[in-house]
Amino acid sequence: RMLHQQRFTVVLVWVAALVQSQSTDGERHDLGPPCREIKHAHLALGEEPSTSMTISFSSSECVSSNALWSRSGPPVGIVEIGTSRDKMSHSIMATQPPNQYLATLTRKVGNYTSDFFHHITVKDLKPSTRYFYQCSARTQGTGVSREQMRDEAFEAGHESNRYLKKSVHMTHGSFVTAPLPGAFHDTRGKRFKFVMMGDLGHYEKSILTMKHLDENKRLVSAIILAGDLAYSQGNHKVWDKWFDLLDQFPVFREVSLQVAAGNHDVDITEKSGEIFTAYENRFRMPAIQPAIRKPVKGGGSLTKFLSNVPYPLDYDYGNAYYGYTYGPSRHLILSSYSNFDPGSKQYTWLVDELEKVDRSITPWLIIIMHVPIYNTFEEHRHDVQHTKGREILEPLFVKHHVNIVVSGHVHAYMRTNNVAFGKVNDTGPIHIIAGDGGRQIDSPFLNAEPEEWVVTRDSTVFGYGTFEIYNSTIAEWRWIH
Ligand SMILES: [Fe+2]
Structure with a gap:
């Protein structure tokens, strides 16, 4: 009964x-x-x-x-x-x-x-x-x-x-949920802190990074991954494995995960040349409009492709580049692999975004993109995305007083002084490479003597960065390792 x-x-x-x-x-x-x-x-x-x-x-x-x-x-x-x-x-x-x-x-x-x-x-x-x-x-x-x-x-x-x-x-x-734009604290007086890093992967050290994030999840407002997420190497089962790993840590069901496109996220399909398939299907960022993706002509070998990703790839909108406001900060996520030449869709969008940022509401302006434009290491020194970025994007970042530019790509850590056009200069942004999320480390320096704009550089330990905002003039960057 x-x-x-x-x-x-x-x-x-x-x-x-x-x-x-x-x-x-x-x-x-x-x-x-x-x-x-x-x-x-x-x-x-x-x-x-x-x-x-x-x-x-x-x-x-x-x-x-x-x-x-x-x-x-x-x-x-x-x-x-x-x-x-x-x-x-x-x-x-x-x-x-x-x-x-x-x-x-x-x-x-x-x-x-x-x-x-x-x-x-x-x-x-x-x-x-x-x-x-x-x-x-x-x-x-x-x-x-x-x-x-x-x-x-x-x-x-x-x-x-x-x-x-x-x-x-x-x-x-x-x-x-995020606070209203401009607020420096949540309703209980807690400040906002963003985790930023690149090149996470699914390796032993990646797991340590995820575990550390999970233990500190109550302090984190959002996690921003600067590209090279799963390292699928063309095998989409690796993406599933990466998400299986994330499932082990509640932080990823509680804190938003904003992503940027890395070279290992291109996932070119050898025959069809289709690009960013997993990246577009598995994530949904606050898109400007639906993605436009065109295959790379002739497809090609993945290994060859990854060692020298052509510029630009035909990938616009969608999860490629986007922006959002979190309390007192405006975050612009760029795609190093999409076209950012003057007149391109991304460039036009970026200029418009930079021009309309209201610094009285969001005094902090942050750029995240996979490929750094300041690099003290030997690795990726000659990438076209690096040299073009320096040439095309730096003038915009300096003109619009971007506060920090966070990248990955090089599996190491670097923080610069405020820098503009290769010289230490108060009006320029601080550039950070935080590509030590878990993939590997040990990138040799280009010069034994650090360049004048380098404050810290290290390629021996894994870690991630946090950016905590105190008020309109003080924020704290930490390297947790
Ligand atoms: Fe990487």
């Missing part, structure tokens, strides 16, 4: 949750049983970080078609969210289908079909507020009557209860 009542409750909950989704072809589909492999949840600041957040996650195993339920189309992602862990007051369903891609890997590894990547932007949130969320996905189907649906839902509801215990049909986390 008891058991019967419990079953009845399950039916009620499930039926109440039955919803319809609008598919892309305009036809209405019912939502059916839940997908089981929900994982890799991560966050990105939305266009207005004080009121929005993008929640990303992946799903793979969805209940297959059977006599009652005929599946059609990709699964639909759902985010439930609220200000208390026990009460997720809002349910938001994806309005766009999830991303999925196919990749041809080497003969040894075989073909690869990705998981479904769901990206749901939650809007109308309150600034500086903690929200709790959970992610799930459901199959879509057609040709099933309401009555049949209920029977099917009953079974599925039962099943979902079983999977709930194993906690694989759902993943959850929480986050704090």
Whole structure:
């Protein structure tokens, strides 16, 4: 009798949750049983970080078609969210289908079909507020009557209860929204601190970096990765492995992860020459407009390509370059691999952004891009992205009084004085290389005697940087190693 009542409750909950989704072809589909492999949840600041957040996650195993339920189309992602862990007051369903891609890997590894990547932007949130969320996905189907649906839902509801215990049909986390632009503290008086580093990877030292971030997650407002994220070397299973690693550390479900494009994120497909496939499908940054990506003509060998990435690649908007405001700081994320020549899309956007920054609201202006334009090391000294960056971007950074430029690429650490056109100069920005996130270290110096603009340089230890803002004139950069 008891058991019967419990079953009845399950039916009620499930039926109440039955919803319809609008598919892309305009036809209405019912939502059916839940997908089981929900994982890799991560966050990105939305266009207005004080009121929005993008929640990303992946799903793979969805209940297959059977006599009652005929599946059609990709699964639909759902985010439930609220200000208390026990009460997720809002349910938001994806309005766009999830991303999925196919990749041809080497003969040894075989073909690869990705998981479904769901990206749901939650809007109308309150600034500086903690929200709790959970992610799930459901199959879509057609040709099933309401009555049949209920029977099917009953079974599925039962099943979902079983999977709930194993906690694989759902993943959850929480986050704090950004403050209103200009605020120096959150509502409890806490200052804002950003983690910045490049070249993280999935190695032994990368794990130590992630662990350290996780232990200090309550102090971190956002994590900004300056490119070279997973080091997939053309094998997209490595991206899955990288996200599996992130899953081990709750910090990545609680603190937003802003990314910049590195050479190892290009992921050129040997035959088709397609670029940035994983980077575009797996992340959703606050885009200016949807990405424009054109394949590299003739494709090519990945190893050859990575040793000398041609400039420029045909990649604009999307996750390539974007900006957002977090409290008293404006962050502009650039793509070293997209065109930034005067007149290019990126250049035009950047000039416009730099001109409209209101320093009375955001006194701190920060640039993040993979390739440094000041480099005391031998590595990557002759990259075209480095020399062109110095020639084209530096005049803009100096003119607009950028405070700091944070890069990776060289697997080492360097901090300069304020510098302009090769000379120490108060009006120029401070340049930082923080490419010691985990991939490897040991980059020789170009000159035994450091250049006059170098303050610190080290290629012997791993670490990451933090940038903490005290007020409109004082901020603290730390190198944690
Ligand atoms: Fe790297």
